[in-house]
Amino acid sequence: MEININKQGEETLVELIGRLDTPSSQEVSNALAPVMEDASGTIVLDCAQMTYISSSGLRIFLAIRKAAAAKGGKVIVKNIGSDIRNVFMMTGFLNLFEIQ
Numbered sequence: 423m424e425i426n427i428n429k430q431g432e433e434t435l436v437e438l439i440g441r442l443d444t445p446s447s448q449e450v451s452n453a454l455a456p457v458m459e460d461a462s463g464t465i466v467l468d469c470a471q472m473t474y475i476s477s478s479g480l481r482i483f484l485a486i487r488k489a490a491a492a493k494g495g496k497v498i499v500k501n502i503g504s505d506i507r508n509v510f511m512m513t514g515f516l517n518l519f520e521i522q
Contacts, residue, residue, distance in 0.1 A: 425453045432463035439471040442479030451482055458489035465490055470501035475509055487518060498522055 423446035424439040434457055442450060457465060465486060475483075483499070490497050500522040502510065510516045 423450055425450060427453070427457060433466060434460075434463060435466045435468060437468045437471065441474040442472060442482070443474060443476040444478045447476070447478035447482060450479070451485070454482065454486065458486055460493075461486070461490040461495040462493040463495050465495060465497045467497065467499045468501055469499060469503070469506055472503070472506060475506055480509075480513060480515065483515065483519070496520065 423442055424437075426435075426437040426439070428435045428437075436454065436457060438450075440446070467483070467486070483497075487497050489495075497519060498521075499510075499519045502521065507516075510519075510521070
């Protein structure tokens with residue numbers, strides 16, 4: 423799993439590349455800790471190159487959402503592929519996040 427984080431003003435773009443599964447979830451969680459600490463702006467999770475998400479990955483998305491809500495920020499998930507969209511639909515995540 424590769425993560426690119428680019429902060430521009432009040433917006434933080436997080437590009438997730440590869441599989442967000444149980445083995446990679448701790449690495450991803452550690453990499454996103456600073457984003458969650460400073461979650462008062464807009465966090466954009468770009469999933470264009472994410473090929474898979476497990477329950478561990480879904481928990482990370484929920485943690486980001488919770489951190490943003492606590493600090494008055496918001497989370498936008500964009501560019502989800504059909505496989506990821508199906509997982510989001512089955513788990514109710516389509517209703518939890520702003521999807522673009």
